[in-house]
Amino acid sequence: GYIVTNYHVVGDADTVKVTLYNGDSYDAQYIGGDEDYDIAVIKIEATDLPNVTLGNSDSLNVGDHVLAIGNPLGELTFSMSEGIASSVNRAIDVDGTPFNMIQVTAAINPGNSGGPLFNEYGEVVGIVSAKYSSYASQSVEGLGFAIPINDVAAMIQDIMTNGYVSNKAYLGITPGTMNEQMAAQYRYDVTKGVFIYSVEDGSAADKAGLKMGDVIMKIDGTDVDSYQELVALKKKYSAGDESTFTIYRDGKQQEVSVTWGAVPADQATDNNSQSQQSQNNNSNSNNGSYNGGNGYYSNPWDIFNYYFGNQG
Template sequence: MYNDEQNLYHYTYRKDGSESAPRTENHAAPQEPIHPQSAGPQGPVQEMKPVKKNRMGLKITVLALCCALLGGGVGGGVVYGISGSGSNSSINVSNRAATQVAIKTVDGKTEMTDAEVYAANVNSVVSINVTGTSGTNFFGQEVQTASSGSGFVLTADGYIVTNYHVVKDANTVKVTMYNGDTYDAQYVGGDEDYDIAVIKVDATDLQPVTLGDSDTLNVGDHVLAIGNPLGELTFSMSEGIASSVNRAINVDGTPFNMIQVTASINPGNSGGPLLNSYGEVIGIVSAKYSSYASESVEGLGFAIPINDVVAMIEDIMTNGYVTNKPYLAITGGTMTSQMAAQYRYDVDSGVFVYSVEEGGAADKAGLKMGDVIIKVDDTDITSMEDLTAVKKQYSAGDTATFTIYREGQETTVEVTWDSVPADQQTNQQEATSSSDQNSQYDGSYNPFEDFFRYFYGGGYSGSSAHEAA
């Protein structure tokens, strides 16, 4: 406790504020304590604790000042390093000039980089936008549709190749070039079985592609696709390898021989060119698997080998349709085990012949209603799809040996393929579309009964489940 006496402060540890008498060197007895009552008036008495010096705050303050000075020095050093020429903290910036891609001429001899292939062909690729109608709505009004695809310029005077499914049933077809020029296109002709079509724009001096030899493509070869994925990402290029050069696949019930590729293929790419590393077109991009048997898949793109269709494309340009397309001149359907059991046939697969056109190839060869085609040359036929696929191996005028089942026995006949008449082109496509809608037999209708009603006098109903061949 501090006591104020004659303006002097004295420290005492006693609670009552009294001080002990000063001790002498010989430890004399303490003097009588001075009582406050005899000391006269005093100031207020306050209880205090010993005061200790707090050095922690000082340490923190010193530390903060050191950090501030150090941070300022480092910051100044960084700024100096960036602006100065001799510091190790400088940022390296390349001064390399942009690479100039030379536009080379596709000559079939010069291998190119991907960028050079793109530069050499992008002006030959087109974006195709189509409008059409698809049935009617609840109120009987036609439903307007719009779709997009790709294509490539085949001749300088405006012939363009694409997929048949891109322009099928189109009311209007518009073509956009890489430089932004837009043209109204006219449908020249196409073939659904091969999914090819030719359209024409009124233009001159267009840049055509150079066709290559798809038979020289090997598994593992580098390939590129240019097109318009999703109809919006125009003139995009994707790259990959050829996974297979002779892959048989089925697209909406139609068999195709395809080049399988790993290049990214998406809706809108259909009809665009598949290119090799020499810049040559070796295929027409046509299909993509996104799922199979409820499984998601990736890296499965397909293109039609250009060698398989180049003669047909030229035929379409000249005649509007494929004149040498093989034609058997029958109406047939897939034979099933249910049909065989019900009507006591010994074969439960093949193509059942419902009718034979008079004077056609089948009629000349001796095929009859009720025959079942089970083989063409060395190829087994188990369904109508098999017969459609094997037809693609022949042209009009070729001869093939047919093995057929008739009245409990197998026999062979020689068939010389006819060509599809011009007036049959549209009818055949319509028949194929109708048969696709009835391709899954559910037991509610048995087309085999039509034959027996006709054969035994019941009359023929002419159901759309039959398919021309």
């Protein structure tokens, strides 16, 4: 009875109902989710349910045939669209949050969010999550995106067991994007990186000796030029992993060894209440227009439909 969808589809819903292909309807229990990865798990009490087979998204290649199932516009139930994988490792920004995505040409519309992306063998290789309908002042077509299943499969199991992603990497800082104005104000020699506004007592950052006023410039040799890049890079780590941070402090660069902590359970799905909240949310803007399933009926996993009680 476990069903996977996007966090943005069910995260703010008061009630969730699941309708099967045969018309049977069930009240669903929200098990948990993670906003950073836009995944969520719900559960219905039923037997003899159909299920899907998870594939290997790492084996998907550009040009491979893909299929998406969804409920576009909230009324075209159980629609399938086809296309190819345009890119298998595309970095995009959705409402200020960076994601690694599979880019596809299959038609994706509001209501497809949370639905499966199948490979040519009928295995789920992604969770349909977003599309671009415009960029700046230009209209665009054929730019749909799905979360690679390999990126989140272990997290889905974690949510099923614990109700949240228990090993999600956590620093315990209040970060912001370093810029030229800040550099002039604080008389720093660097204009890029992640400025630390505060450090949470007892956190991984605190234990590693990071301080307010430090600027994170690299993590394990990878440049970190902005808060958004820190968020994206953090997704590659789990609690307990060790990293070498290159920081700017007192006019010079130095290296600090950091052991990533775990996100506290009460903060696991609420980014705005975490100490990792950005103090500089406007440093990077998203020029794309995002269309997901929030506000529409959505077909999230194989042949299931979600209907939101708080939306009539």
